[in-house]
Amino acid sequence: MKFKISYIAIISLLAAMLFSSCDNYLDVLPKGEKIPTSLSDYEAFVRNEYNHLNDAEQAINLLNDVYKRPSDLSYVSLSSINYNWMGNEDRIIQNNSDEATYYYSYAAISYWNLIINNVPDATDASDAEKLELIAQAKVLRAMNYFHLTNYYAEQYDEATAATKLSVPLIISADMGAPSEQISIAKMYEFILTDLTDAIPNLPIESATLLHPDLGCGYAMLARVYLQMGDYDSALKYAQNALDQNNKLFNWKEYYTENKEQIEKEDDWSTSYPSKTMTSPENYIFRYGSSTYKNSGQSGTKAALTLSRASQFEDGDARFASKWKKKYQAPDSIYYGIRSDKFNAGGITTPEMYYIKAECLARKGGQANLDEAMLSLNTVRKTRIFDNKYADLTASSTAEAIAYIRKDKANEYVQTAIPFWDMKRFNKDVNYAQTLTKVFDNQSLELSPDSHMWVMPFPMGATSNPGNGTLVQNTPR
Helix, strand or coil: CCCCCCCHHHHHHHHHHCCCCCCCCHHHHCCCCCCEEEHHHHHHHCCCCHHHHHHHHHHHCCCCCCCCCHHHCCCHHHHHHHHHCCCCCCCHHHHHCCHHHHHHHHHHHHHHHHHHHHHHHHHHCCCCHHHHHHHHHHHHHHHHHHHHHHHHHHCCCCCCCCEEEEEECCCCCCCEEEEEEHHHHHHHHHHHHHHHHHHHHCCCCCCCCCCCCCHHHHHHHHHHHHHCCCHHHHHHHHHHHHHHCCCCCCHHHHHCHHHHHHHHCCCCCCCCCCCCCCCCCEEEEECCCCCHCCCCCCCCCEEECHHHCCCCCCCCCCHHEEEEEEECEEEEEEEEECCCCCCCCCEHHHHHHHHHHHHHHCCCCHHHHHHHHHHHHHHHHHCCCCCCCCCCCCCCCCHHHHHHHHHHHHHHCCCHHHHHHHHHHHCCCCCCEEEEEEECCCCEEECCCCCCCCCCCCCCHCCCCCEECCCCCCCC
């Protein structure tokens, strides 16, 4: 082997990368005394929850899916530019600190590459065990590259995907490994190849929530094909995923069990029973963004503005179980009242119900529309209080998709999923939307063709691209 690796905490590596931007990322791969040799040595990288971080903070800011204190918007920064859609400001210059999305993902990819390339020679394992771990690493690598591509590159468009650039592709864990910033088309081809290669060797039931199983593999394929606009394939794999796991968490029951505490006046405590790690909805657990750090909360689910809160359906038990109205000078907000681990970067069953619903709706015809709404309402029945619930019906594709988009955005608020969906819908003339708001007595808007839908690579990466080149995919 050309490298050494130890079981040092990944956070030490990230600190080295995030606070030493003058160093080449590929020159600070983890080094130590222990060389992994056995299958359990390699499998430990999957078990390390710090290798499952999918930060999407700036995407969440762009959508205004989190409350920002006025003091955090009073000066020009990457966050204020994105939050207030300041398209004339240079985000590239400002992006000298928001490096987490980039480096978290590539740090994880180095581990998945290590597993994929070296597990065939691992000791103390059968061939079947080796193939399973390699398959799981391929799913995880595909998830990281999908996240990176849809954060730092333009939305997939068949007409331009072969000529537009995505992100650097690195397939080796060796120090100084070469990288190539490939086209969006090639990156999606790579992601799909990883996933389809993995499917035959994924287990029906995985060892932990961090290990992809067969349902996770199918779900990730559904997510990728949806983003590509291949709705037939997305429908197929969403159904395959639901065939593996179609369970839903009942937020109505959860609210009822915790109603006394939730409804206490002037009480915004956060010590509610955790449900995320034990939720039957999980295909895989991954962390998302620490969006709370600029919302006036620390360690809890981020606050929402009154405007964002108003987008939830009346009687939504999800909303009532997660946020509570509070005056926090100088604003009234909806304060996050949960502090348990949040599966913001993973995959859960509601997403598959929404994908199934949208793909059916796009087929048209009343029978497909009815089936689409059945899929949507299956989720809503576990979210909307009985005294407020009524089945949603649709007589057109546009009407059905409007319902699906709204509920999906609320289900996955403060994750990357609404951002991906907005980028995707922005390419469709039938569904593209211009976002508007008023801030500081000024009318602001974000157009569907704005360059701001592509995040800039961090300066540390463009200044030190490793053994390759890195070109910005956005002008500002």
